[in-house]
Amino acid sequence: MTGQGFLAAPGGVRGLGFWWRQGWKSIGACLVTAAIVTPAVLLIFLAGPGLDAGSAQYIFLCCFLIVGFMILLIQENVSFQAHIPQLIRMGSTRRETLWGLTLFQLPMAVGLLAAFLALGMALGLPAGRGLAPGLGILLAGNGLGELLAVLQRKLGAVGLLCYVVLYGAAGMTLSFSLTMLVEGEVAAFGRRFGYLWGNGAALLAAGLILYGLGRLSLRRCLSKLEVR
Amino acid sequence: MAREERRTPDIRQGLTGRGIVKRYGKKEVLHGIDLALEPGKIYGLIGRNGAGKTTLLSLLSAQNPLTAGEVLLGGEPVWENILAMSCICFSRELNPSGEAGTAAMKVGQYLDTAAAYFPHWDREMESRLLAHFQLERREKLAKLSKGMLSMVTIITAMASKAPYTFLDEPAAGLDVIAREEFYRMLLEEYAATGRTFVISTHIIDEAAAVLEETIILKDGEILVKENTEELVSSCVYISGREEEVRKAAQGLRVYHWEAVGRSVGCMVWLREGEELPSDCAIQVQPVSLQKIFAALCQEGGEAQ
Amino acid sequence: MQAVLTQEKSIYLQIAEMIENDILREVLLEEEQAPSTNELARVYAINPATAAKGVNLLVDEGILYKKRGIGMFVMAGAKEKIRRKRRESFYQDYVARLLEEARSLGISREELIQMIAGQDKEG
Structure with missing residues (x-):
C-alpha cells in the first residue's frame, strides 16, 4: 500500500523555488571549485612531460569539465542527503522532492553543457557534434549521482567505498570519451563501425539508461525514506 | 501510470488513523493505533521518551511511510496527497547539529521554504512573531540556542495556518515566561481560528489547562484518550490504613500502590458511574494530570 | 478575580466559583455582562471548552443567562441565589470540618464558642 503510485498524485508541485535557488548556488560552487582545482591539476601536468601550449589548453579545459562534473555529482x-529529508520534514511530498531535484539539476546541466560545447568549439569541433555526447555525459552524470546517493544511503560505509570507486570510474570514462571526442577519434571510431555519429549516439544512449536507472532507484528509495 | 482522482479533503470530517503499525527494521514502535482527531480541538500527546510520540505525529502528517494501516483526512488518504498535506503541519523539533540541510539555513530561508508548503501561510503573523521573539531572519539556525529553535518551530506552526497543526515539544528549552506566552498565543490562535492542535510535551501540568483532550501513549499503544477535565476528575489519590484503603479500592482500577510506614496510598481511576465507598476511613485527594500520567505509565503501573 | 488556578480542583469548577465570588462581592453586578468564554480562556490560559463548561454550569443554575449574539449576563437575583446555595453548604464545607479538627485536637465545644465570640469582638 505505502509508497505506491506516488508519482500519480495530482495537485501541482510546491517548493520549487527552493530547488531553483539551490541549483544556481550549486552551479556557482561547481565553477568556482573547478576553477581552483583545475590550475592545480594543470600544474602537475606541466611539471611532468613537456607539453605544448595547445595540449595544455586542452587539458586545462578537460580538467575544468571533469572537476565540474564531479562536483555536480557531489552536490546532488x-x-x-540533506535537502530532501529537510523538505519532507517541512511537509513536502516525495514526488515534489523528485521534481525539485530535477529542477535543481537543470542550471548545472545547462551550464556544464554550455561549457562543454564551448570547449568543443574552441578545439575546432562543430557545436552540433558535441551536443549528443555532451547531453549523454550530463544525463549519465545525473543518473549516476542519483544512483550513488541511493547506494550510499543504503549501504553506509560500503556504499561510500563504492561511491569513491564509481566516481573514479565515471571520471575516467568521461575523460576518455572527451579525449576521443576532442582528438577526432570519435569520428574514426564511428567510421570503423560504419556511422559517423555512432559514438555520440552511444554516449547519449548510455546517458539515458543511467539517468533512467538513477531515477528509478531514487524513486524507490524515496518512497521508503525515513526522516527522523 | 494510473492517476488516482483526489479531491480536496473535507477537513471537518477529521483526521483518522486506522491500525497504524510502524516498524523500524525488526523493532516495532507502534502496534496498531486507531486514533481520530476531531476538528477544532487542542489535544495533548504525552508519553515517556521512546513511547512513539514523534513517530506517530510523523505518520499522521505523512512525513514517514506506514508499515501497515492508513491515515485519512476527510476520508482521503494523506500519503503523497498534496491537497491533504497542505492541511497538516507537523512542525518538528529542529536539530541543526544532526541535520546538514538545516544547519546551513538561516531563519528567513527556513520560514520561506516552509511557507511554500502551506497555501494559507500568514506573513504578517510570521513577522509579528519574529519581532516578538526577537529573532532575526538573517540568523543562522546552527547558531541558535535550543529555546530559540523552539521559537522558530512555534512560528512555523502558527504561521502555517494549517487546519491540523502538530507541535513536538514546543516548550523544550523555553523559559517559564516564554512557555506561558506560548500557551496564551496558542489559545488566542485557537479562539480566532478553531484550528486543531496536537501538542506533545513533557511539562504536563503547565499544559493541562490548555488541553481539551489528553492522549497518553505507552509502549507504542494508546493507553488513554479522554477529555482532560473528565480524566482529572475521575482520578483520585486515596490513602490511609492499609485495610481501609484495600477495602475502598476493591474492584476499582488501582495504580501506583505505595506504602509509607503503616499507611498506604494509591491512585484510583474511577470508571463512569463508579464511586468510592463512603464508609471507609480514607483520605481522598485530587491528582494533577502529571501525577495521573506518572501513575499510569510507571513500570508495573497497575498494582494490587 | 482570583488570578491563580490550582491543580487540585477541576478548572471548570474554579471558573464557576470565581464568577460567583465576583457576583457575591459585587465586582460583577446583576444584569451586567459577564466575561466571555474566550476572555476567560485568555486571562487564565485555559482551553475555551473548559471555560465554557464553567460558564454553562452557572447558566444551568440560573446565575448567568445568554443574550443571543451578545454574550453572557448576570441574572437578576443571582447574588441572592448564590448566597442561599453557599449557606446551604456552609455547614458541610466549613463547620463540619471545624468541628472534626476541634474534636481531634481535644478542643471542647465551649472553648470553640468562646474562640468564635472572642474573634468576633476583636473584629
Missing part, C-alpha cells in the same frame, strides 16, 4: 548527493 549532498542535496539528496
Whole structure:
C-alpha cells in the first residue's frame, strides 16, 4: 500500500523555488571549485612531460569539465542527503522532492553543457557534434549521482567505498570519451563501425539508461525514506 | 501510470488513523493505533521518551511511510496527497547539529521554504512573531540556542495556518515566561481560528489547562484518550490504613500502590458511574494530570 | 478575580466559583455582562471548552443567562441565589470540618464558642 503510485498524485508541485535557488548556488560552487582545482591539476601536468601550449589548453579545459562534473555529482548527493529529508520534514511530498531535484539539476546541466560545447568549439569541433555526447555525459552524470546517493544511503560505509570507486570510474570514462571526442577519434571510431555519429549516439544512449536507472532507484528509495 | 482522482479533503470530517503499525527494521514502535482527531480541538500527546510520540505525529502528517494501516483526512488518504498535506503541519523539533540541510539555513530561508508548503501561510503573523521573539531572519539556525529553535518551530506552526497543526515539544528549552506566552498565543490562535492542535510535551501540568483532550501513549499503544477535565476528575489519590484503603479500592482500577510506614496510598481511576465507598476511613485527594500520567505509565503501573 | 488556578480542583469548577465570588462581592453586578468564554480562556490560559463548561454550569443554575449574539449576563437575583446555595453548604464545607479538627485536637465545644465570640469582638 505505502509508497505506491506516488508519482500519480495530482495537485501541482510546491517548493520549487527552493530547488531553483539551490541549483544556481550549486552551479556557482561547481565553477568556482573547478576553477581552483583545475590550475592545480594543470600544474602537475606541466611539471611532468613537456607539453605544448595547445595540449595544455586542452587539458586545462578537460580538467575544468571533469572537476565540474564531479562536483555536480557531489552536490546532488549532498542535496539528496540533506535537502530532501529537510523538505519532507517541512511537509513536502516525495514526488515534489523528485521534481525539485530535477529542477535543481537543470542550471548545472545547462551550464556544464554550455561549457562543454564551448570547449568543443574552441578545439575546432562543430557545436552540433558535441551536443549528443555532451547531453549523454550530463544525463549519465545525473543518473549516476542519483544512483550513488541511493547506494550510499543504503549501504553506509560500503556504499561510500563504492561511491569513491564509481566516481573514479565515471571520471575516467568521461575523460576518455572527451579525449576521443576532442582528438577526432570519435569520428574514426564511428567510421570503423560504419556511422559517423555512432559514438555520440552511444554516449547519449548510455546517458539515458543511467539517468533512467538513477531515477528509478531514487524513486524507490524515496518512497521508503525515513526522516527522523 | 494510473492517476488516482483526489479531491480536496473535507477537513471537518477529521483526521483518522486506522491500525497504524510502524516498524523500524525488526523493532516495532507502534502496534496498531486507531486514533481520530476531531476538528477544532487542542489535544495533548504525552508519553515517556521512546513511547512513539514523534513517530506517530510523523505518520499522521505523512512525513514517514506506514508499515501497515492508513491515515485519512476527510476520508482521503494523506500519503503523497498534496491537497491533504497542505492541511497538516507537523512542525518538528529542529536539530541543526544532526541535520546538514538545516544547519546551513538561516531563519528567513527556513520560514520561506516552509511557507511554500502551506497555501494559507500568514506573513504578517510570521513577522509579528519574529519581532516578538526577537529573532532575526538573517540568523543562522546552527547558531541558535535550543529555546530559540523552539521559537522558530512555534512560528512555523502558527504561521502555517494549517487546519491540523502538530507541535513536538514546543516548550523544550523555553523559559517559564516564554512557555506561558506560548500557551496564551496558542489559545488566542485557537479562539480566532478553531484550528486543531496536537501538542506533545513533557511539562504536563503547565499544559493541562490548555488541553481539551489528553492522549497518553505507552509502549507504542494508546493507553488513554479522554477529555482532560473528565480524566482529572475521575482520578483520585486515596490513602490511609492499609485495610481501609484495600477495602475502598476493591474492584476499582488501582495504580501506583505505595506504602509509607503503616499507611498506604494509591491512585484510583474511577470508571463512569463508579464511586468510592463512603464508609471507609480514607483520605481522598485530587491528582494533577502529571501525577495521573506518572501513575499510569510507571513500570508495573497497575498494582494490587 | 482570583488570578491563580490550582491543580487540585477541576478548572471548570474554579471558573464557576470565581464568577460567583465576583457576583457575591459585587465586582460583577446583576444584569451586567459577564466575561466571555474566550476572555476567560485568555486571562487564565485555559482551553475555551473548559471555560465554557464553567460558564454553562452557572447558566444551568440560573446565575448567568445568554443574550443571543451578545454574550453572557448576570441574572437578576443571582447574588441572592448564590448566597442561599453557599449557606446551604456552609455547614458541610466549613463547620463540619471545624468541628472534626476541634474534636481531634481535644478542643471542647465551649472553648470553640468562646474562640468564635472572642474573634468576633476583636473584629
